[in-house]
Amino acid sequence: MIEIDEELCKGCGICVDFCPLKVFETSEKINSKGYYVPVPVKEKDCVGCRLCELLCPEFSIIILNE
Amino acid sequence: MADQKDKADKRRHRLFKYLRKEVLPTAFCPGCGCGIVLNCYAHAVDELQMDPNDLISVTGIGCSSWIPSPYFMGDTLHTTHGRPIPFATGAKVTRPDKTLVVIAGDGDLIGIGGNHLIHAARRNIDIKVFMVNNLIYGMTGGQLAPTTPAGVPTSTSPYGNVEHPFEIAELVAAAGASYVARWTTFHVFPLMESMQKALTRKGFAFIEIRSQCPISYGRRIGKRTGTEALQEYKETAVRAQEAAEMTPEELAGKIVVGRLAERDKSEFTANLRQLNDEIRKKDAGRRPEDWSIS
Numbered sequence: 001m002i003e004i005d006e007e008l009c010k011g012c013g014i015c016v017d018f019c020p021l022k023v024f025e026t027s028e029k030i031n032s033k034g035y036y037v038p039v040p041v042k043e044k045d046c047v048g049c050r051l052c053e054l055l056c057p058e059f060s061i062i063i064l065n066e
Numbered sequence: 067m068a069d070q071k072d073k074a075d076k077r078r079h080r081l082f083k084y085l086r087k088e089v090l091p092t093a094f095c096p097g098c099g100c101g102i103v104l105n106c107y108a109h110a111v112d113e114l115q116m117d118p119n120d121l122i123s124v125t126g127i128g129c130s131s132w133i134p135s136p137y138f139m140g141d142t143l144h145t146t147h148g149r150p151i152p153f154a155t156g157a158k159v160t161r162p163d164k165t166l167v168v169i170a171g172d173g174d175l176i177g178i179g180g181n182h183l184i185h186a187a188r189r190n191i192d193i194k195v196f197m198v199n200n201l202i203y204g205m206t207g208g209q210l211a212p213t214t215p216a217g218v219p220t221s222t223s224p225y226g227n228v229e230h231p232f233e234i235a236e237l238v239a240a241a242g243a244s245y246v247a248r249w250t251t252f253h254v255f256p257l258m259e260s261m262q263k264a265l266t267r268k269g270f271a272f273i274e275i276r277s278q279c280p281i282s283y284g285r286r287i288g289k290r291t292g293t294e295a296l297q298e299y300k301e302t303a304v305r306a307q308e309a310a311e312m313t314p315e316e317l318a319g320k321i322v323v324g325r326l327a328e329r330d331k332s333e334f335t336a337n338l339r340q341l342n343d344e345i346r347k348k349d350a351g352r353r354p355e356d357w358s359i360s
Contacts (some may be wrong), residue, residue: 002114006081012097017293025172035096054109057101057292058091059079 001064002040008060011035015061017054021045024052075302076304084108084118089136095128099251099277103198104133106254107169110261116165123167124154125176129205130198130277131171148178151186154193162335165265166192169276172199172213176234187241187270191334194264194271199234208282219286235274239327244269246327250276252299253323269333276321323335 002023009031016024016038023046025040031037040046048065079085081249085108094100111118119141123134127147135142140163145153154166168175175183175197186193201218203209208221213234239246247265249257258273264271278284278295289295299321306324309317 010091010096012292014097014293014296018296033091051254054105054258055102055296056105057094057098059081059085059101059105060091062079 001044003062004054005060006031006037009037009056014055019052081108084139086139095281100130100133102251103275106258110258114262122157122164124150126150128171128174130171150175151182168195173203173211177212184241186237187243188269189334190244190331196273198275198277200277202279202283204279204282223239235326238272243272244329244331245271247325248274248323250299252296280299
């Protein structure tokens with residue numbers, strides 16, 4: 001399960017470009033700081049490798065594997 | 067204020083126990099590599115199940131000096147520009163039971179405090195130095211740094227840099243550090259393992275982390291986002307084992323990543339304590355007026 005803390009996100013797009021299974025997509029949704037937050041559109045494809053969690057500079061992605 | 071605290075408590079990233087979550091989101095620009103380094107550092111401490119209270123993070127001045135202070139929970143020393151290694155040396159000599167970690171940038175550690183870095187490596191003092199190398203003085207507006215590659219335009223070299231950059235990891239390896247590695251912010255898993263190795267190893271450990279600065283550096287070379295820089299690291303990184311068989315012409319424009327040096331060498335604080343104990347034993351019962359040089 002993927003949770004995104006939208007208020008921490010700065011919309012850098014690293015998760016969108018570097019997820020090996022292309023789970024994320026940039027949305028039209030804007031957070032309170034004015035950044036476009038990503039959404040896990042293909043959440044069922046996620047294998048829980050936690051690469052996005054480690055690459056996210058803002059600690060805004062949380063992978064719950066259990 | 068109470069509302070803000072409630073909001074901070076609700077966030078449940080598993081690494082939040084290592085972070086001062088009330089100061090999040092970070093002050094880093096979107097796509098900055100400093101957040102990735104903080105993430106890898108917190109992951110490495112988590113995987114080692116270290117008590118963050120046993121760590122003293124020392125840092126200087128610059129964007130990457132914000133990584134441990136204020137974001138990392140635990141003791142931090144935010145010191146003067148270029149001097150985190152002398153502060154860490156003092157802390158290590160007085161508190162050998164603590165793990166000393168210096169996280170600072172290239173401008174801090176090699177631009178201003180270059181001499182401290184090579185002498186700490188020569189002494190082999192038990193400090194872990196994680197140097198975030200973004201190739202520029204990012205915080206002050208993108209001025210030319212001693213690490214900026216030749217030909218790159220910066221705010222103080224608009225027609226391109228005419229100087230040659232430092233190869234810092236190689237310099238520190240030659241100065242005598244016991245563990246030297248170089249990674250980029252793209253190589254998150256190897257970087258994390260390298261940090262774990264550095265944290266558990268005795269002696270001076272140095273990791274150069276090539277990091278992106280999309281705002282002050284990337285903007286002037288046409289790489290405006292963090293992902294473009296990470297893509298470049300992915301394409302230009304060469305493992306140290308492969309690089310050993312390549313010619314300097316083939317290596318031009320490449321980043322050699324991996325472990326560059328690992329050697330066993332006696333450690334400074336242990337030697338100092340041993341000498342201290344020996345002399346105390348020898349001089350037991352002697353008064354200051356009996357002291358002589360011989």
